[in-house]
Amino acid sequence: MPTRFQLANAIRALAMDAVQKANSGHPGMPMGMADIAEVLWNDYLSHNPANPQWVNRDRFVVSNGHGSMLLYALLHLTGYDLPMEELQQFRQLHSKTPGHPEHGLTPGVETTTGPLGQGLANAVGMALAEAVLARQFNREGFPIVDHWTYVFAGDGCLMEGISHEACSLAGTLGLNKLVVFYDDNNISIDGEVHGWFRDDTPARFEAYGWQVVRNVDGHNPSEIKRAIETARASADRPTLICCKTIIGFGAPTLQGKEKCHGAPLGEAEIARARAQLEWPYAPFEIPSEIRSGWDARAAGAAREQRWLALLRDYAAAYPAEAAEFERRMKGELPADWPAQVAALLAETRTADTPVATRKASKNVLDRLAPRLPELFGGSADLSESNCTDFKQHQAIGYRSFAGNYVHYGVREFGMAAIMNGIALHGGLIPFGGTFLVFSDYARNALRMAALMKQRAIFVLTHDSIGLGEDGPTHQAVEHLASLRLIPGMHVWRPADPFETAIAWAAAIERKDGPSVLALSRQNLQPQAHDEAHMHDARRGGYVLWQSEDFLQAPAARALILIATGSEVQLAFAAAQRLAAAGRCVRVVSMPCVEVFLAQDAAYRESVLPPQLRRRLAVEAGVSAYWRLFVGLDGDVVGVDRFGESAPAQAVFEYLGVTVDAIVARAEKLLAA
Numbered sequence: 001m002p003t004r005f006q007l008a009n010a011i012r013a014l015a016m017d018a019v020q021k022a023n024s025g026h027p028g029m030p031m032g033m034a035d036i037a038e039v040l041w042n043d044y045l046s047h048n049p050a051n052p053q054w055v056n057r058d059r060f061v062v063s064n065g066h067g068s069m070l071l072y073a074l075l076h077l078t079g080y081d082l083p084m085e086e087l088q089q090f091r092q093l094h095s096k097t098p099g100h101p102e103h104g105l106t107p108g109v110e111t112t113t114g115p116l117g118q119g120l121a122n123a124v125g126m127a128l129a130e131a132v133l134a135r136q137f138n139r140e141g142f143p144i145v146d147h148w149t150y151v152f153a154g155d156g157c158l159m160e161g162i163s164h165e166a167c168s169l170a171g172t173l174g175l176n177k178l179v180v181f182y183d184d185n186n187i188s189i190d191g192e193v194h195g196w197f198r199d200d201t202p203a204r205f206e207a208y209g210w211q212v213v214r215n216v217d218g219h220n221p222s223e224i225k226r227a228i229e230t231a232r233a234s235a236d237r238p239t240l241i242c243c244k245t246i247i248g249f250g251a252p253t254l255q256g257k258e259k260c261h262g263a264p265l266g267e268a269e270i271a272r273a274r275a276q277l278e279w280p281y282a283p284f285e286i287p288s289e290i291r292s293g294w295d296a297r298a299a300g301a302a303r304e305q306r307w308l309a310l311l312r313d314y315a316a317a318y319p320a321e322a323a324e325f326e327r328r329m330k331g332e333l334p335a336d337w338p339a340q341v342a343a344l345l346a347e348t349r350t351a352d353t354p355v356a357t358r359k360a361s362k363n364v365l366d367r368l369a370p371r372l373p374e375l376f377g378g379s380a381d382l383s384e385s386n387c388t389d390f391k392q393h394q395a396i397g398y399r400s401f402a403g404n405y406v407h408y409g410v411r412e413f414g415m416a417a418i419m420n421g422i423a424l425h426g427g428l429i430p431f432g433g434t435f436l437v438f439s440d441y442a443r444n445a446l447r448m449a450a451l452m453k454q455r456a457i458f459v460l461t462h463d464s465i466g467l468g469e470d471g472p473t474h475q476a477v478e479h480l481a482s483l484r485l486i487p488g489m490h491v492w493r494p495a496d497p498f499e500t501a502i503a504w505a506a507a508i509e510r511k512d513g514p515s516v517l518a519l520s521r522q523n524l525q526p527q528a529h530d531e532a533h534m535h536d537a538r539r540g541g542y543v544l545w546q547s548e549d550f551l552q553a554p555a556a557r558a559l560i561l562i563a564t565g566s567e568v569q570l571a572f573a574a575a576q577r578l579a580a581a582g583r584c585v586r587v588v589s590m591p592c593v594e595v596f597l598a599q600d601a602a603y604r605e606s607v608l609p610p611q612l613r614r615r616l617a618v619e620a621g622v623s624a625y626w627r628l629f630v631g632l633d634g635d636v637v638g639v640d641r642f643g644e645s646a647p648a649q650a651v652f653e654y655l656g657v658t659v660d661a662i663v664a665r666a667e668k669l670l671a672a
Contacts, residue, residue: 002293004221007042008034009277010077010290012250015069016273017283018090018097020264025091025099028247028260029067032218033152033183036243039224040150040181041074041296044232048300049079052107055329055426056307058147059110059126063119064154064183065100066262072097075108077286077294082107084284103424103452111424112452115444117160118417120180123151124166125421125430127178127238128406132376133427135401137325142314144307144325148232151180155193158182158201162445165414170238171209174399178238179231183218185247191258202242211237218243236399250277328374328427331455331511340371341505345534348497354523357565358387358461360497361519364504365390369404372429372508376422378406379433379459380415386433386461387519412438416445416458423454429508431457435467436476436518439483449514450488456514457507463493463518464620464639465655466566471645476518480564481625483516484593492592493518495568496526499591502537506595518565522648525569527589540595541607545572546586553584555611559666562588562608562629563618567637567657571618574662583670590629614669620657633672635665 011034019025040060047057062071069090075082082096089095096106100114110126113119127149134145157163170178182201186193202212211234213227224243231239248260251273265273274280281287315322327334334340344367348360355363369375369390383389394403408415412434419430439446439460449456465475483491492503492515500519507515527544529537536542541562550558559578563571568589575585588607590596596604608615608629615634617626623638630636637657644651652658 002290004035004038006290007293008038009250009279010286010294011037011070011073012277013274013279013281014073014076014087014284014286016265016270018069018072018087020267020270021088021283022091023264025069025264026066026262027069027265028187028262029064029154029183030070030073031249031251031255031260032185032245032247033067033070033181034249035219035221036152036181036224036245037070037074039221040228041078042294043225044228045150046147046303047296048304049108049297050301051304052080054304056145056147059123059149059425061110061113061119061123061126061149061151062101063113063123063151063157064116065113065119067152068097068099068101070152071101071109072106075106077291078296079300080108088284111421112448115448116154116156117158117162118445118448120151120153120157121162121166121414121417121445122421122424123149123178123180124170124175125418126425127170127175128173128418129422129425129428130177131175131401132396136373137321139314139318139321142310142317144311144314148177148179151178152183153180154183155186155197156188158199159197162413162417165411166418167205167210168208169408169411169414169418171205172398173396174209174236175238176234176236179228180238180240182240182242183245184242185245187247187256187258187261189258189261202240205240209237211239213239213241216241216243218245219249252276331426333509334371336371340368344368344501344505345498348501349529349534351497351526354525355497356520356523357494357496357500358519358521360494360500361459361504361517362387362390363497364501368504368508369393373404374427374429376404376406376428376430377432378408378415378430380408380412380438381410382434383407385435386459388431388433388459408432412441413445416442416449416456419456420445420449420452420454423449423456424452429455429457431459433459433461435462435474436460436479437462437474439479446483446489446514446516447486450486453488453513455511458514458516459519460516461519462521463565464520465643465651465657466520466522466620466648468521468648468651469645472642475643475651476621477639477642478622480518480619480621484625488513490515490592490594491518492516493565494591495563495565495589496524498526498529498533499537499589503591506538506592520566522566524566527568527572537589537591539599539603540592540597541588541590543607544568544587544589545575547575547579547584550584550586555613557584557670558612558614559583559585559670560588560608560612560615561585561618561662561666562590562615562626564590565619567618567620570657570659570662573659574666577659577663578666583666585666616662616666616669618657618662620652635669637662637665
């Protein structure tokens with residue numbers, strides 16, 4: 001029977017060998033945290049290698065994702081579909097062992113990590129989702145939602161500001177089934193961290209309301225086990241286990257030094273490490289007795305079978321709840337969802353009262369949220385301004401998880417990353433609000449949502465210079481273009497209640513990525529929508545209106561106005577004046593560029609005929625992005641500078657985003 005030390009050395013050896021073969025990677029963390037991983041995975045982690053998507057599995061997150069070989073070694077050794085050939089292709093093109101763990105690529109990887117601190121914040125979201133779903137579905141004697149979230153995190157994760165945001169909230173909420181192992185090795189890329197990181201980390205987490213287990217020898221299995229038992233005994237607080245470790249443990253001349261953090265050890269040092277660790281095996285060779293000591297397939301299958309038996313009994317006692325649980329965990333929408341959306345669109349299509357799209361958004365939530373219990377909202381301290389506080393919202397709180405809403409506080413980055421964790425967990429559809437300009441704070445988490453293709457909805461209000469008096473610090477200018485550049489992000493900027501309803505329906509229905517809803521502070525005039533718009537608006541861009549003679553006009557006389565959001569009403573008003581003056585004009589509303597570009601060529605060309613090159617785009621943001629649609633022959637009415645502090649109408653007039661300006665630029669195009 002192999003010893004714990006020998007089992008842990010299998011991780012160390014695979015990490016050394018894979019990094020050396022790739023001539024790239026980070027061996028220090030896997031070698032330093034191997035003993036912690038061995039105790040956690042062999043004694044506590046509830047999972048089934050044959051079914052990485054088992055709903056009630058424990059979640060394991062490597063927030064210090066540069067140490068990815070630790071995770072790949074664990075997955076391989078315990079029996080996941082990650083053969084040795086994949087470990088031998090570490091960091092190579094198209095392998096399942098990329099430089100940092102990637103969700104959706106490697107079986108058993110719960111979240112994409114690498115940007116330090118975000119995995120920790122994702123884990124807060126996972127633990128929160130577990131607590132909320134347990135409150136919604138568990139019944140006495142039937143704990144069908146009952147699992148833990150474990151995190152490995154390093155000094156770098158805890159230096160990142162997002163760790164403060166997420167961990168503060170985790171303590172405030174009392175997420176007791178969240179356990180974080182702090183790899184306290186005092187080393188980062190630049191060397192010993194004392195020169196730039198002298199926080200009293202245990203005291204900091206105690207101040208957050210966490211249970212802290214201090215000074216655990218991260219190479220002593222008995223101490224690690226006692227610490228985990230202490231963590232699992234907590235009924236009301238998350239736990240930080242502070243593990244004193246040696247980076248690169250086992251590499252005689254490099255352990256404890258920054259040189260083993262992010263570079264191969266070298267053949268000579270690996271040979272010395274093999275001798276010190278008493279590991280006489282060839283590269284990538286794992287003896288059968290050590291493999292058998294790691295193999296978790298039989299135990300994992302038995303765990304899942306016990307849970308499935310519990311679920312069957314639950315379904316017999318609570319059939320409606322069981323059916324709802326299954327639907328939610330599959331990410332499916334209710335059977336009556338299409339009818340609900342159709343009724344909503346029919347209602348909003350005929351709206352005629354001016355309203356801000358942020359308020360139109362709240363109206364949609366008031367209508368849909370009671371019929372969609374998986375909607376789980378929140379805001380970064382701007383609930384009333386973002387209008388995310390729909391009528392039947394109920395905020396969760398400390399050890400109180402019966403609600404459907406989170407007050408995230410002023411934590412935009414933390415909110416977005418926690419939302420990603422909620423989405424990754426499954427069973428809930430998270431949305432969260434802040435001002436569009438503050439997407440800067442959260443941008444990397446928005447990028448990670450797109451990279452992981454998660455159904456997270458970011459409600460970003462006060463979307464332009466239309467914010468008004470708060471001035472340029474709060475007026476978004478470059479943000480729409482910036483967010484549109486994120487691959488896989490859908491940015492919806494609706495013009496009125498109808499398009500707002502379209503945007504919400506599309507964001508909720510989308511399973512393969514996140515959506516941004518960019519919403520106005522100021523009231524907007526609803527546009528006239530016919531039956532065709534019920535379908536066409538869902539395609540991201542459509543013909544809103546055109547003059548009667550537009551289709552008969554020669555190319556030299558036809559003008560297309562393209563607009564989004566609050567500027568659609570300006571474009572429409574300008575089009576009316578131009579048509580009255582005998583101009584042939586079409587107005588295209590483009591609430592979501594990404595969805596429009598995904599349509600077939602025939603549809604795109606029906607909206608923007610390629611031969612019609614006199615085009616004028618209108619958006620109160622940077623203009624360069626719109627050259628994609630207007631080309632060099634067209635023009636853009638935009639804002640290529642920061643705004644001003646004044647009432648919204650005065651700012652629009654001062655910066656030249658007006659009906660008069662659109663008409664003048666249009667006439668210039670037609671005269672060319």
